[in-house]
Amino acid sequence: MGTMSSPPDGDRYVAVHDSARxxxxxxxxxxxxxxxxxxxxxxxxxxxxxxxxAPGFYRRAVIGTVNVGLLFVLGSFAVVVVIILAYLRFARTKLDPLAEEIRADLERGAR
Incomplete structure (x- = not known):
């Protein structure tokens, strides 16, 4: 009763899931x-x-046949690209280091 044995694998993962990190x-x-x-x-x-x-605003020509509405719709693609780039940077700087620490602790416990 006085010895501590390592918990089974499933318990380790539950402990990691419940951890503050x-x-x-x-x-x-x-x-x-x-x-x-x-x-x-x-x-x-x-x-x-x-x-x-505001359909009149959308119909305003900017350059030739390109109007404001088309620029707004194309802007949606730009917003998606900006969000993707922001996520990649956020994951690289914030999420990945923390996930790596958690993974390293979990692998150390397996030995």
């Missing part, structure tokens, strides 16, 4: 996902609302 990792990821979703959804609704309630 893993919860912090999930919280950081969920916070990023929330803000990225709000940014894209906001842009998407703005594009749709302007198209519905």
């Amino acid at each position: 893993f919860k912090d990792l999930r919280r950081q990821l969920q916070t990023f996902i929330l803000w990225a979703s709000v940014a894209f959804t906001g842009w998407w609704f703005l594009t749709g609302l302007l198209g519905a309630f």
